[in-house]
Structure formats: C-alpha cells, structure tokens
Amino acid sequence: MELEVRHLRVLCAIADTGSLHRAARELGLAQPSLSTQLRRIEQTLGGQLFVRTRTGCRPTPLGRAVLSRARPLVSELAALVTETRA
Structure with a gap:
C-alpha cells in the first residue's frame, strides 16, 4: 500500500483527538x-x-x-487548495 494524503489526515486526527472514535467522527x-x-x-x-x-x-x-512530517504536509496541502480556490 502507498501512503496517501487521506492516510496522513487519519493519523493527524487520531493524534489531535486522542481517540479512534472521535477521529472517525471528525473525519x-x-x-x-x-x-x-x-x-x-x-x-x-x-x-x-x-x-x-x-x-x-x-x-x-x-x-x-x-x-512531525505528516502535519506540515497536510497543512501545506490545505493551504494550496485554499489559495487555488480563492
């Protein structure tokens, strides 16, 4: 399996919420x-x-x-999408 941005978002959500259940709900x-x-x-x-x-x-x-490597990638991708849609 190759890692995709959605996988990085999953990891960040789990870390941010401290819970698989809350991360799943957030996503x-x-x-x-x-x-x-x-x-x-x-x-x-x-x-x-x-x-x-x-x-x-x-x-x-x-x-x-x-x-530590996933968070900047997810953040930069979100910024890219925001900037290109503006």
Whole structure:
C-alpha cells in the first residue's frame, strides 16, 4: 500500500483527538473503517504508531516521528487548495 494524503489526515486526527472514535467522527468515517486504515498504515510503515488504551490513543515514538512530517504536509496541502480556490 502507498501512503496517501487521506492516510496522513487519519493519523493527524487520531493524534489531535486522542481517540479512534472521535477521529472517525471528525473525519466522517465509521470507527471500524478508521481502525482498519490505521492497521494498514502501521503495516506499511512497519510499526505501531499509537498506543491504544481504554482511555484513548497516544503516539508512540515512531508515531511522533511520522506526525512531525505528516502535519506540515497536510497543512501545506490545505493551504494550496485554499489559495487555488480563492
């Protein structure tokens, strides 16, 4: 699987909300679908990106490294879309 921008948005939403359920709701996805996407992303990147607990999710060291690169990409893409539509 190749990573796409939508996958990066999933990771950012999980980190921002601290919850798979809240991230799914924010993205307009079903929670099982989001969980499946996260598993596939983790398989692609070769490691666990979030520690899942009863109280939510928090990024692992690998997750923090991925997020540090994903956030600027997602932000820049959003800015590009906004600027070109103006």
